Amino acid sequence: MFERLSKIFYGGDYNPDQWDESVWEEDIKLMKALRVNAVTLPVFSWARIQPSEEKYDFSWLDKVVDLLGRNSISIIMATPTAAQPAWMSKKYPEMLITDIQGRKHKHGRRVNFCPNNTDYRRLSGLITEKMAQRYKDLPNLIMWHICNEYGIYSYCYCENCARAFRIWLKNRYGSIEELNRRWNANFWGHTYYNWEEIEVPSYLTEIMPSWLGKKDMTAFQGMAIDYNRFMSDSYLDCFLNEVRVIKKHTPDIPVTTNFMGSHKPIDYFDWAKHIDVISWDNYPTNNLPVSKPAMRHDLMRGLKKGQPFFLMEQASNQVNWEPQNALKRPGVMRMLSYQAIAHGADSILFFQWRQTRGACEKYHSAIVPHAGHLNTRTGRELTKLGKELEGLGKKTVGSRINSKVAMMMDWPNWWAIEFSAGPNEDLLYLDQLEKYYRAFYDLNISVDIINPSYDLSGYDIVVAPVLYMVMKETASSVEKFVESGGIFITTFFSGMVDENDLVILGGYPGAFRKLLGLWVEEIDALYPDMTNKIVMKEKFPEMAKKEYECRLICDVVNTEGAKTLAVFGKDYYNGSPSLTENEFGKGKAVYIATEPEDDFMKDLIKHYCKEKAIHSFIRPQKGVEVTQRVKDDRTFTFILNYNSEEISVALPEGKYTNLLNGAVVSGEITIPSKEVFILEN
Ligand code: GLA
Ligand code: ZN
Numbered sequence: 301m302f303e304r305l306s307k308i309f310y311g312g313d314y315n316p317d318q319w320d321e322s323v324w325e326e327d328i329k330l331m332k333a334l335r336v337n338a339v340t341l342p343v344f345s346w347a348r349i350q351p352s353e354e355k356y357d358f359s360w361l362d363k364v365v366d367l368l369g370r371n372s373i374s375i376i377m378a379t380p381t382a383a384q385p386a387w388m389s390k391k392y393p394e395m396l397i398t399d400i401q402g403r404k405h406k407h408g409r410r411v412n413f414c415p416n417n418t419d420y421r422r423l424s425g426l427i428t429e430k431m432a433q434r435y436k437d438l439p440n441l442i443m444w445h446i447c448n449e450y451g452i453y454s455y456c457y458c459e460n461c462a463r464a465f466r467i468w469l470k471n472r473y474g475s476i477e478e479l480n481r482r483w484n485a486n487f488w489g490h491t492y493y494n495w496e497e498i499e500v501p502s503y504l505t506e507i508m509p510s511w512l513g514k515k516d517m518t519a520f521q522g523m524a525i526d527y528n529r530f531m532s533d534s535y536l537d538c539f540l541n542e543v544r545v546i547k548k549h550t551p552d553i554p555v556t557t558n559f560m561g562s563h564k565p566i567d568y569f570d571w572a573k574h575i576d577v578i579s580w581d582n583y584p585t586n587n588l589p590v591s592k593p594a595m596r597h598d599l600m601r602g603l604k605k606g607q608p609f610f611l612m613e614q615a616s617n618q619v620n621w622e623p624q625n626a627l628k629r630p631g632v633m634r635m636l637s638y639q640a641i642a643h644g645a646d647s648i649l650f651f652q653w654r655q656t657r658g659a660c661e662k663y664h665s666a667i668v669p670h671a672g673h674l675n676t677r678t679g680r681e682l683t684k685l686g687k688e689l690e691g692l693g694k695k696t697v698g699s700r701i702n703s704k705v706a707m708m709m710d711w712p713n714w715w716a717i718e719f720s721a722g723p724n725e726d727l728l729y730l731d732q733l734e735k736y737y738r739a740f741y742d743l744n745i746s747v748d749i750i751n752p753s754y755d756l757s758g759y760d761i762v763v764a765p766v767l768y769m770v771m772k773e774t775a776s777s778v779e780k781f782v783e784s785g786g787i788f789i790t791t792f793f794s795g796m797v798d799e800n801d802l803v804i805l806g807g808y809p810g811a812f813r814k815l816l817g818l819w820v821e822e823i824d825a826l827y828p829d830m831t832n833k834i835v836m837k838e839k840f841p842e843m844a845k846k847e848y849e850c851r852l853i854c855d856v857v858n859t860e861g862a863k864t865l866a867v868f869g870k871d872y873y874n875g876s877p878s879l880t881e882n883e884f885g886k887g888k889a890v891y892i893a894t895e896p897e898d899d900f901m902k903d904l905i906k907h908y909c910k911e912k913a914i915h916s917f918i919r920p921q922k923g924v925e926v927t928q929r930v931k932d933d934r935t936f937t938f939i940l941n942y943n944s945e946e947i948s949v950a951l952p953e954g955k956y957t958n959l960l961n962g963a964v965v966s967g968e969i970t971i972p973s974k975e976v977f978i979l980e981n
Pocket of ligand 2: 397398414415416417456457459461
């Protein structure tokens with residue numbers, strides 16, 4: 301792949317400009333002690349590098365770069381364009397963002413630029429050019445890191461964005477008549493006669509704050525979803541504006557920008573096509589199950605169809621932005637680091653190198669704490685990890701995960717579901733994805749998270765929870781997948797609408813009706829304290845219970861060829877199908893007409909995995925995660941024990957080398973609490 305990405309990179313964001321020069325030598329000394337081999341800089345240093353429009357000052361950065369070079373520390377060179385200097389905001393006030401309330405911001409914070417502002421584009425392009433020219437020949441330059449966490453706070457809703465939105469719409473729809481048709485503009489007299497009449501969907505226009513419980517409601521879904529698409533595209537244009545400059549100078553150095561996992565405002569699948577190496581910032585908090593970061597790692601790996609990614613940021617210990625910023629317990633940082641590698645990461649990087657002295661992140665952990673040395677609990681853990689990663693060398697780098705299961709995930713679908721007024725405001729897309737993901741996760745079965753547009757042919761099972769918005773091509777690719785023997789599992793509120801959130805007429809679930817062999821006559825929403833029952837008709841050995849609980853939504857289903865595997869157990873639709881299976885070609889399409897309890901999911905998944913002979917590597921145990929990465933003819937099996945007790949594991953036939961200590965093991969092994977084994981065979 302990329303020649304310079306030949307080891308696991310260990311280090312993090314380095315902000316030497318926040319410190320006196322006298323500290324830099326000490327930084328290097330500590331980096332060496334920790335085996336740090338890469339740092340990212342200068343992420344937020346635009347103001348320092350460019351004191352005025354005419355003047356650039358790279359002298360300090362040159363010194364740091366030189367120091368790093370002399371000490372063989374690689375550089376992930378960041379363009380500092382996430383925080384424009386104050387003078388720039390003053391000189392070009394149009395550069396500042398206008399929020400959803402219609403308030404034009406003044407200078408402050410970061411990522412507060414209007415993505416469609418031409419001065420921002422010009423000046424961010426210019427500083428990128430200067431940096432690319434200056435640093436293009438550095439032998440230790442391994443990657444470009446553009447800006448920082450695009451879209452972290454808010455979209456922009458300014459007049460300039462409104463103008464750009466109109467152009468974007470013109471390009472997408474061609475004529476105002478077509479736009480009216482696609483948006484169903486006859487509704488509430490929204491018909492437009494001129495592009496100029498179109499406003500952006502803010503609290504001043506179409507969006508009603510918090511009308512859907514915690515969520516905003518829109519009066520006009522077609523427009524709201526398109527605005528998200530447009531904003532995602534606008535930030536992408538900012539990114540590409542810098543990438544173009546960089547590629548002129550260093551066509552072979554990979555380019556990235558740091559993603560935020562499941563970050564709703566930006567369509568990462570769409571962006572992934574333009575990014576060489578996906579990287580992301582992982583901040584799981586103590587009270588979250590480890591399946592959450594696992595799923596996000598799998599999503600990041602899925603963006604580029606299995607290509608390994610970079611863990612660009614994590615916290616060595618506590619963060620500063622939670623209500624209670626709990627410490628990471630002993631061993632947790634190391635476990636989370638290996639979890640990232642287990643799911644496809646080829647780097648372990650932190651925010652940040654030295655804990656800041658002032659401003660809002662001063663109580664956010666860093667590698668070097670305020671105490672100034674590494675003789676601390678976290679410091680010792682970091683030292684051990686650095687040594688271990690160095691020991692792993694390039695063994696696992698570039699290795700891939702072969703999953704037989706895929707889960708579909710789609711940003712416009714997410715936007716559409718959560719803009720939807722009805723059927724149930726508690727329906728949240730990620731909740732549903734997580735539920736299905738966890739069923740596989742608990743069984744130690746690897747899942748690729750893919751876009752509906754991706755090739756399905758390598759999979760045995762494809763799950764598409766609440767795939768509400770379905771493109772024609774998706775419907776036919778899923779049909780092909782099932783015809784040729786695949787198992788497709790989908791749920792209530794799927795196959796309902798086209799890309800503009802217009803209902804596919806003729807009976808739900810429009811796009812999947814034929815495939816699923818059923819139609820949904822009514823969709824019932826349950827009050828939060830209400831449940832129904834899934835009563836099994838078909839006796840699968842894996843289904844441990846006769847009845848399971850369900851909630852949220854219940855579809856009233858009429859089968860049209862599908863077999864009823866379970867029915868509802870209550871209400872006037874008592875006895876109507878809650879779980880169906882339709883044979884289609886050589887495969888099956890399964891419909892779950894409600895939100896089932898977790899046990900149901902797990903049992904059902906067990907059943908279909910067995911049918912497809914998909915097995916976990918070892919017998920699944922609570923609190924134990926297992927993944928496998930493969931390179932050439934070598935397999936690396938990661939077994940992580942998150943429990944507070946040791947576990948014993950029966951390995952399949954064969955001899956394995958534990959890469960973390962060189963021991964050759966086989967048969968029954970014991971894995972201590974909070975320990976990871978990386979077994980090569
Ligand atoms: C994000 C940012 C960093 C820092 C961390 C704190 O990931 O990219 O600059 O603010 O959050 O958790
Ligand atoms: Zn704007």
